[in-house]
Amino acid sequence: MFTGIVEAVGRVIAQTRSGDGVRVRIDAGALDLRDVAVGDSVAVAGCCLTVVHAEPPALEFDVSDESLRCMVGFDVDAEVNLEKALRLSDRLGGHLVSGHVDAVATIVASEARASGPQANRHLEIDVPAALARYIAPKGSVAIDGVSLTTNAIAGSRFTVNVIPHTLAVTTLRNLHAGARVNLEVDPIARYVERLRGAE
Secondary structure (H helix, E strand, C coil): CECCCCCEEEEEEEEEEECCEEEEEEECCCCCCCCCCCCCEEEECCEEEEEEEEECCEEEEEEEHHHHHCCCCCCCCCEEEEEECCCCCCCCCCCCECCCCCEEEEEEEEEECCCCCCCCEEEEEECCHHHHHHCCCCCEEEECCEEEEEEEEECCEEEEEECHHHHHHCHHHHCCCCCEEEEEECHHHHHHHHHHHCC
């Protein structure tokens, strides 16, 4: 599990075919790797991946074709948000994030709400219609692994405000209209739906 609070921004430095997927090599940037070992989980752009090789500052992960079908790929030189797995003793600063990407969503609009470095950014995001029912006003979503609170939802589109700090320390600062992002809906919503269906 994760919290959606990004710890560092890394960069994809290589991607090669490996079996029924790809092996991705990431420069982990400022992520503290002293307690990261082979077999550990790391959220990369919101996708929970297992470390298969560690050679600081680089980490390698195997990503199956099934996972790739649900998410934005790993283009070489692309920046990616990184978060190590949650410990039971950690603060839950964001929300519970599984790292299981539900789908790719599209940025419809990205607008600064003021001028200067302290401006919030307003994002309008279009999601696959089948996932819209899991998104609620003032609920939680993860975009490229970043925990965000939704403002409003209409049809298959919802909006969020991103504060300057989050823009400064994540890849969300690079988003523009037409950009594709990894989306994970709040897993609690899925469990509630499942339980209601069992009644």
